[in-house]
Amino acid sequence: MEQGTMIDHRYQVVRPLGGGGMANVYLAFDTYLKRDVTLKMIRLDIKDQPDAVERFQREAKAATTLVNDHIVQIYDAGEFDGSSYLVMEYVDGMDLKDFIQQHFPIPYQQVVDIMEQILDAVGAAHRAGIIHRDLKPQNILIDRNNQVKITDFGIATVKRSQSMTQVHTVIGSIHYLAPELPIGKGASVRSDLYALGVILYEMLTNQVPYQGDTPDQVAYKHGNMPMPFVRDFDSQIPQPLENVILRATAKNPEDRYFSAESMADDLKTSLSKRRSQEARYVPETSDETRLVDTDWSERPYVDDPEVLTDPEEGKSVQDQIIDYAKQGKSVKEIAQLVDRTPKYVRSVLSKNGVKFKSAKKVVVGLILLVLAAAGIGGYVYAQGNYVTVPNVANLSQSQAEEKLSDAGFSVGNETYTTSKSVSKGNVIKSKPGSGAYLKKGTSVQLVISSGGDKVTLSDYTGWTYGDAASQLNNLGFTVKKKTQASNDVPSGEVISQSVTAGNAADPSSTTIVLTVSSGPNKVTLPNLVGKSQSDAINWANSNHVQLNFVNQSSNQPSGQVISQDPAADSQFSLDKTLTLTISMGNSDSNSSSSSSSASSKS
Incomplete structure (x- = not known):
């Protein structure tokens, strides 16, 4: 767009x-x-x-x-x-996946703080009768103030609703999917909590607990392999914090927390020294690790690329390779069917003494077939299924998308880059480029111009830093922040900018430095009690502090400071007023207090 x-x-x-x-x-x-x-x-x-x-x-x-x-x-x-x-x-920040990668290792207290915010949101959804069903770091946003926001309720479902929890529909991200879901059991509060346990594991280790070459392998491990211990990864992690993960990811849903609130309550004290001697959590269910049915023929159909597909009757990959070879399939075909490299397939077949079709033989056979058919069949097939990528350069994005769609291609995610010759918002080129001969339905990416002209800067003084930086970023500029104390400009507002308002600059090569007020200057208050009023005024004038005097009868000499507010050693902001109580001496005629104000300014 x-x-x-x-x-x-x-x-x-x-x-x-x-x-x-x-x-x-x-x-x-x-x-x-x-x-x-x-x-x-x-x-x-x-x-x-x-x-x-x-x-x-x-x-x-x-x-x-x-x-x-x-x-x-x-x-x-x-x-x-x-x-x-x-x-x-709009959340100005990044998703939790990127946050983990950029900030790992994350301090334990910050991990707990982030997870408590996530649990607060998930608990609110559950109380409203909504199960998220796709909790993963990519759906959790963190803004610049480390405030958490959960998004993407696109596959959320209402409790007790069967519209999205049928046996033949499994949706979710496989690395965070509770083991009961792939075998057709409905999503629940506890399946959401399982995903949160995996996310907590990832925040502490920068990796997911189970890896595999295929989604099926990952799902099998979720249901049949014990949850790895995060303390094996980092022995400094407190045992109670590891226990939160172990309980949230118990194979049997009955062994997990019963609510987001109960998980949050346990998490809050997980760093407490009072729990330092806590033993490792062990679920009550005796047969913890065999809860996923290994009869793959009864597995549900799934149309999401991140979730399960049906393997061939539970056979090992090597057995499948051998069976396919005996059926006469080529190495390339087998590699695609079992999701392995052709090199790996050839290695398995060679070790087991199984003959296989080489790529050369397949190619020769195809050539002979084409020659025998005088090239007619291949030509007709190509004409019907392969098309040429049209030239979309200099078109608007919508025009280019329409042209590619009409030609039979799908449009992938666009990328942006600067260009001096192509107008902002128009297409520079496509990937693959025009003239490429591709199968219908292939995804083609558009490279779009973000412009190359200079932009005239506005006056951002008096703006909040967030608003100014947001607009400059939208224009393509890189923005840096510099703080400076100011008695005149409120904290957080822009005092000055490195490129003067009215001047033009190229966003692709210019960094704008915004000087932002950190609030008034501060001084550390000395102890003025016992000093004379004139000494106090001299100090105030030298440090630009405003004074307010309160006169009071006392046994102290007249004109002496007998108290101050705020007290000595306080950090005092120069936009405030320091109150000094001055002795009037012990005089019956001055037995009642009186007050006056004075202002000491530079």
């Missing part, structure tokens, strides 16, 4: 934020409420698929029923040019 596109006369597209299997995601500006929002637009190639539209509608319905500080809010939903869209709260 082109930058600057106006959706329903209200939401202006600023720049892309990314995309996925269902939708393209953009940063947009709500021109009515004057705020940044996230615009989620269903992909052009699936906009007419009922299942995709239903998922969009489900996400809107689920999220709008939830009000929680840690759940991304849905503001609006609609349709634009025949495509469904959602308008959501």
Whole structure:
């Protein structure tokens, strides 16, 4: 979608934020409420698929029923040019997956703080009768203040509803999928908590507990292999914190926490010294590790690329390779069927003395076949199934997408780069390029110009740093922050900018430094008690401190400071007033207190 596109006369597209299997995601500006929002637009190639539209509608319905500080809010939903869209709260930050990779190792207390926020959001959803079903780090956002927001309720379901939990439908991300789900049991509160246990494991180790070459292997380990111990990875992790993972990821759902609140309560004290002698958690279920049915013939059908597919009757990969070779399949065909490299397939067959078709023999056979048919069959097939990538250079994004779609291609996620010759928002090239001869349905990526012209800078003084940096980032600039104390500019507001307002700069090569107020200067207050009033005034004048005097009768000499507020050694902000109580001496005529104010300024 082109930058600057106006959706329903209200939401202006600023720049892309990314995309996925269902939708393209953009940063947009709500021109009515004057705020940044996230615009989620269903992909052009699936906009007419009922299942995709239903998922969009489900996400809107689920999220709008939830009000929680840690759940991304849905503001609006609609349709634009025949495509469904959602308008959501914009979170200026990154997802938890990136956060873990960039900040690992994460301090244990910060891990607990993040997980407590996640549990607060999940608990709110569960109390509203909504099970998320796809909890993973990619669906958990963390803003610049380390505030957590959960998003993507697109496959969420209502408790007791069977519409999305049938035996033949398993949806979710395989590395976080509870072991009962692949065998047809419905999603539940405890399957969400299992995913959270895996996420906690990942925050402490920077890896998921189970790896495999195929989704089936990962699912098998979830159901049949004990959860690895995080203390084997890092012996400094407190045992109670590891126990939270072990209980949340127990194979039997009955052994897990019964609610997000109970898991949060356990997590809160997991770093307490009072629990330092706690033993490792052991589930009550005796047969902990054999809960996934290994009869693969009864496994559910799954259409999500991240979840299970049906292997061949539970046979080992090597047995499958040998069987396929005996059926006369080529090495290349077998490699594709068992998801291994041709080199690996040849190695297995050679070790087992099984003859196989070499690539050369297959190629020769194909050539002979083509010659025998005078090239007619291959030509007809290619004509019907292969097409040439059209030239989309200099077209708008929507025009290019339409042209590729008409030619029979799907459009992948777009990328942006600067260009001096191609107008901003127009296509520079496609990947693969024009003229490429590809099979229909192949994904083609667009490279779009982000422009190359200079941009005239506005005056950002007086703006909050967040607002100024957001607008400059949207324009393509790199922004850096510099703090400076100021008695005149409120904390968090911009004092000055490195490129003067009115000047033009190239966003692709310019870094804007914003000097931001950290608030008034501060001084450490000395002990003025016992000093004379004139000495106190002299100190105040030298340090630009404003004074307020209160006169009071006392046994101390007249004119002496007998108390101060704030007290000595306090960090005192220079926009405040220091109050000094001055002795009037022990005089009957001055037995009552009186006050006066004085201001000492530079």
